[in-house]
Amino acid sequence: MSEVIANGGEHRKLTKKDFESDQAVRWCPGCGDYAILAQMQKVMPELGIPKEKIVFISGIGCSSRFPYYMDTFGFHTIHGRAPAIATGLKLSRPELSVWVVTGDGDALSIGGNHLIHALRRNVDLKILLFNNKVYGLTKGQFSPTSEIGMKTKSSPAGSVARPFRTLSLALGAEATFVARAVDTETQHLQQMISRMAEHKGSALLEIYQNCPVFNDGAFDELKDRKTKSDHLLFLEHGQPLVFGPDDEKVVKLDTERTRLYVAKRGEPGGVEITHDEAVADPGLALLLARCTPPEFPTPIGVLRAVSEPTFEDQTLAQNRAAIAVRGEGTLQELLYAGDRWDV
Amino acid sequence: MAQDDGHSDGPANGSSSGPQRPKRRLDSVVIRFAGDSGDGMQLTGTEFTRTAALYGNDIATFPDFPAEIRAPAGSLAGVSGFQLQFSSNEIFTAGDAPEVLVAMNPAALRTNLADLEPGGLLIVNTGAFKAKNLELAGYERSPLDDGSLSKYRVIPIDFTKHVTTALTGTGMSSRDIARTQNFFALGILFWMYGRNPEPEIESIKKKFSKNAQLSDANVKVFQAGYHLGETLELFDARYEVPPAKLEHGHYRNITGNEATALGLVTAAKLANLPLLYASYPITPASDVLHNLAGYARYGATTFQAEDEIAAVGAAIGASFGGAIGVTGTSGPGFALKQEGIGLAVAVELPLVVVNVQRAGPSTGMPTKTEQADLLQAIVGRNGESPIAVVAPATPAECFDIAIEAVRLAVEHMCPVAYLSDGSLANGAEPWQLPDPEDLEPIRASFRTDPENFAPFLRDARLVRPWAIPGTPGLEHRIGGIEKEDVSGNISYDPENHEHMVLTRQAKIDRIADRLPPAEIDGPASGDVLVVGWGGTFGALRQATLQLRAEGHAVGHLHLRYLNPLQSNVGELLRRYRRVVVAELNRGQLRSLLRDKYLVDARGLNKIQGKPFKVREVVEAVRKLLSPSAGVREGLHS
Numbered sequence: 001m002s003e004v005i006a007n008g009g010e011h012r013k014l015t016k017k018d019f020e021s022d023q024a025v026r027w028c029p030g031c032g033d034y035a036i037l038a039q040m041q042k043v044m045p046e047l048g049i050p051k052e053k054i055v056f057i058s059g060i061g062c063s064s065r066f067p068y069y070m071d072t073f074g075f076h077t078i079h080g081r082a083p084a085i086a087t088g089l090k091l092s093r094p095e096l097s098v099w100v101v102t103g104d105g106d107a108l109s110i111g112g113n114h115l116i117h118a119l120r121r122n123v124d125l126k127i128l129l130f131n132n133k134v135y136g137l138t139k140g141q142f143s144p145t146s147e148i149g150m151k152t153k154s155s156p157a158g159s160v161a162r163p164f165r166t167l168s169l170a171l172g173a174e175a176t177f178v179a180r181a182v183d184t185e186t187q188h189l190q191q192m193i194s195r196m197a198e199h200k201g202s203a204l205l206e207i208y209q210n211c212p213v214f215n216d217g218a219f220d221e222l223k224d225r226k227t228k229s230d231h232l233l234f235l236e237h238g239q240p241l242v243f244g245p246d247d248e249k250v251v252k253l254d255t256e257r258t259r260l261y262v263a264k265r266g267e268p269g270g271v272e273i274t275h276d277e278a279v280a281d282p283g284l285a286l287l288l289a290r291c292t293p294p295e296f297p298t299p300i301g302v303l304r305a306v307s308e309p310t311f312e313d314q315t316l317a318q319n320r321a322a323i324a325v326r327g328e329g330t331l332q333e334l335l336y337a338g339d340r341w342d343v
Numbered sequence: 344m345a346q347d348d349g350h351s352d353g354p355a356n357g358s359s360s361g362p363q364r365p366k367r368r369l370d371s372v373v374i375r376f377a378g379d380s381g382d383g384m385q386l387t388g389t390e391f392t393r394t395a396a397l398y399g400n401d402i403a404t405f406p407d408f409p410a411e412i413r414a415p416a417g418s419l420a421g422v423s424g425f426q427l428q429f430s431s432n433e434i435f436t437a438g439d440a441p442e443v444l445v446a447m448n449p450a451a452l453r454t455n456l457a458d459l460e461p462g463g464l465l466i467v468n469t470g471a472f473k474a475k476n477l478e479l480a481g482y483e484r485s486p487l488d489d490g491s492l493s494k495y496r497v498i499p500i501d502f503t504k505h506v507t508t509a510l511t512g513t514g515m516s517s518r519d520i521a522r523t524q525n526f527f528a529l530g531i532l533f534w535m536y537g538r539n540p541e542p543e544i545e546s547i548k549k550k551f552s553k554n555a556q557l558s559d560a561n562v563k564v565f566q567a568g569y570h571l572g573e574t575l576e577l578f579d580a581r582y583e584v585p586p587a588k589l590e591h592g593h594y595r596n597i598t599g600n601e602a603t604a605l606g607l608v609t610a611a612k613l614a615n616l617p618l619l620y621a622s623y624p625i626t627p628a629s630d631v632l633h634n635l636a637g638y639a640r641y642g643a644t645t646f647q648a649e650d651e652i653a654a655v656g657a658a659i660g661a662s663f664g665g666a667i668g669v670t671g672t673s674g675p676g677f678a679l680k681q682e683g684i685g686l687a688v689a690v691e692l693p694l695v696v697v698n699v700q701r702a703g704p705s706t707g708m709p710t711k712t713e714q715a716d717l718l719q720a721i722v723g724r725n726g727e728s729p730i731a732v733v734a735p736a737t738p739a740e741c742f743d744i745a746i747e748a749v750r751l752a753v754e755h756m757c758p759v760a761y762l763s764d765g766s767l768a769n770g771a772e773p774w775q776l777p778d779p780e781d782l783e784p785i786r787a788s789f790r791t792d793p794e795n796f797a798p799f800l801r802d803a804r805l806v807r808p809w810a811i812p813g814t815p816g817l818e819h820r821i822g823g824i825e826k827e828d829v830s831g832n833i834s835y836d837p838e839n840h841e842h843m844v845l846t847r848q849a850k851i852d853r854i855a856d857r858l859p860p861a862e863i864d865g866p867a868s869g870d871v872l873v874v875g876w877g878g879t880f881g882a883l884r885q886a887t888l889q890l891r892a893e894g895h896a897v898g899h900l901h902l903r904y905l906n907p908l909q910s911n912v913g914e915l916l917r918r919y920r921r922v923v924v925a926e927l928n929r930g931q932l933r934s935l936l937r938d939k940y941l942v943d944a945r946g947l948n949k950i951q952g953k954p955f956k957v958r959e960v961v962e963a964v965r966k967l968l969s970p971s972a973g974v975r976e977g978l979h980s
Contacts, residue, residue, distance in 0.1 A: 076822025084653035088660025331779035
């Protein structure tokens with residue numbers, strides 16, 4: 001539980017309300033973003049971080065309006081660049097808790113380069129990637145995560161390119177924390193947000209989020225009470241990869257062909273795996289990241305959480321080492337270095 | 344520096360071996376070293392410059408090299424040159440044309456000969472004049488034999504043979520031996536100009552301390568070159584260029600990129616804030632990044648970003664956090680950063696963007712200089728998006744103007760473009776070191792009081808508070824969407840938008856209130872005022888001095904502040920009968936001055952990737968001075 005010292009010096013526990021800004025929320029009615037905002041505002045008081053030390057940085061798109069609604073420091077930047085701006089902030093202020101809010105277009109299309117490099121460097125950023133598989137703010141064009149064949153105003157005959165698998169991309173960059181959630185699984189989403197906050201290093205959370213206007217129902221199978229147990233695979237560290245109404249189905253490893261497949265529990269063949277999010281090699285996590293319907297259930301939860309030094313810590317450690325060896329430099333030393341002569 | 348320190352008489356000078364040659368005194372000499380890009384011409388030139396500076400000469404250099412790291416050996420495209428002028432007087436340029444040309448191969452001769460002054464000294468490495476090299480350079484016959492060099496004083500020396508002799512028995516390959524030829528050339532020049540070889544020998548040992556064989560070899564050939572001067576009768580004289588009478592003080596030799604890096608890190612110290620320099624490697628700006636990477640213990644952090652856009656973004660992020668955020672690049676990268684600069688305009692955060700300009704458009708000529716990004720800096724973004732723009736005039740002045748850029752950014756909460764160029768970046772001159780105590784602190788203050796805080800509540804200069812994350816009670820949101828003044832809340836209100844556009848402009852305009860008045864070098868009024876900005880300073884200053892010495896009423900106004908302009912610029916322009924704006928572009932500053940002041944400014948423009956020659960400026964101004972002067976060739980109206 002975090003406490004703030006109010007102006008009078010009194011200690012007070014922060015509540016959800018402390019994280020609600022005075023700005024009217026302007027997403028479309030029924031947008032999945034509302035649920036994500038609410039979970040974030042619920043989790044924030046539990047993190048034990050003074051709210052002036054929390055910064056939300058976003059790019060452009062529906063999701064990127066998020067910082068305006070959080071009563072923390074916030075920076076609504078330009079399309080795709082939030083990870084770069086957040087990296088600069090982290091290099092100058094490593095003690096801050098910096099959250100990046102982005103979408104499938106912002107992070108995976110115009111800002112793809114910044115995303116992979118932030119993940120590769122392991123900058124201590126919490127990246128929430130709202131994936132609704134469509135461009136919302138520009139009114140409905142296909143996005144880099146849209147399914148093949150999606151008909152939109154800019155793809156009347158259906159989009160032809162394969163969608164990015166967000167988590168495969170993140171794991172390809174060897175991100176140290178990779179997870180997925182669904183906007184309507186609110187308890188699970190809260191857990192995931194808490195887990196990101198605890199992680200030191202780049203954390204990417206893909207949140208499947210429904211756009212009721214331009215791609216309504218994209219995740220219905222994962223949300224319908226009747227079908228979701230057949231379509232969601234909840235990953236838990238140390239637990240088997242089971243799903244179905246009675247956990248009767250399992251995702252197994254075919255060791256000969258190095259692939260996963262779905263089987264009935266107890267059937268011979270293959271290897272039942274215990275989920276290990278902390279294993280250094282991202283290979284198995286990559287196999288999980290490639291599990292997509294209809295062949296597979298959709299894995300949600302933490303695919304990978306490993307500990308590695310952060311970019312800013314290593315960079316600043318180099319600076320400290322330089323000072324340790326030769327002392328903090330003065331202007332006199334700086335300017336009067338090298339070959340000099342006097343007149 | 345005292346004249347009797349003995350450097351002009353090297354120890355080898357006292358030896359009686361070899362013929363005695365007269366010693367002639369010269370005011371200044373312009374030398375150009377030219378060879379393959381792998382021949383080490385930049386190192387040779389730099390070393391000669393360094394010792395000339397240490398000796399007390401005034402110096403100015405102009406390195407000129409191809410973008411290719413190693414173009415095919417012997418090819419015309421691979422020729423790399425380094426020109427320097429050293430003098431016993433104050434000089435402003437590396438010289439219009441060399442009086443001494445050292446040509447390491449036929450291609451170097453062919454590409455540089457036209458620049459050599461008639462009667463100039465031509466030192467040719469005859470060892471490289473073999474059939475293949477001649478063919479690569481496009482010579483049908485060797486120019487050494489066909490009389491085509493008769494108007495020069497040719498000193499043919501087989502460098503290859505001499506270095507091979509000097510290094511026999513060292514076990515070095517002929518390829519490695521050939522690589523030492525540049526130090527052989529340096530040795531010859533040291534003898535010719537009576538420079539003390541000992542400090543150079545120490546310098547070679549230090550530079551090559553990791554490779555004893557190479558160190559020994561370079562020292563040997565350097566000495567061989569030096570001694571050749573004494574024994575070879577082809578040299579009819581030695582020359583002496585006494586030290587210059589520079590102002591009293593401490594000096595070091597510095598390039599523009601080095602001075603820029605020093606200025607940035609000094610500015611951060613003066614503001615008592617950390618510096619984040621975020622950059623993506625690009626010619627000719629990369630050396631700023633390299634230099635700052637070595638200044639970690641002075642409070643500089645460098646970030647080699649994944650691209651130009653990330654670099655400007657990281658700088659903005661650092662500024663948001665309360666550091667001095669700087670990004671550096673050249674023209675193409677500057678174009679990529681413009682959206683980020685626009686964000687900094689909208690959120691009113693400090694940001695310095697270093698643009699070491701090069702010839703464009705697009706990739707253009709990366710290693711060649713140009714001044715064609717002025718309009719890109721002033722108006723190159725979407726929307727009404729004003730920023731401050733400054734430009735250093737000389738390599739050493741890069742230090743002062745880099746500090747000034749940071750000062751304006753921090754004290755006015757705005758982006759500042761700092762326009763250096765390729766010739767400033769790589770050119771060198773003596774820098775009179777400032778006393779750190781004399782440098783004016785930069786006033787950076789963060790808002791801490793939550794009472795009546797509003798993110799866009801402005802002071803009398805229209806500057807908003809810098810309210811950084813981590814400050815209790817100041818939680819607020821900023822962004823690129825138009826915002827209501829004072830509160831900073833998103834606003835699409837038409838009146839508010841117009842108010843914000845005008846306010847952001849007025850904030851930049853009011854910077855002029857603090858600037859010192861611009862000054863003309865020359866008479867208070869007269870016939871022709873030559874106006875320039877940036878790296879053309881040296882040629883314009885030398886040319887206008889020469890014209891005044893000829894009796895003409897010519898002045899020189901060199902602007903360091905391009906946006907806003909200093910308040911008295913309009914008035915200064917009207918003091919002269921004619922105004923010529925000299926720039927290495929099609930007339931960008933001229934357009935701005937004509938637009939703002941309705942003055943009939945003519946243009947002197949050159950777009951060849953090369954600096955102005957003094958004589959080009961002199962000739963152009965002379966035309967204007969003639970009684971019948973009108974619109975003439977070379978002067979764009």
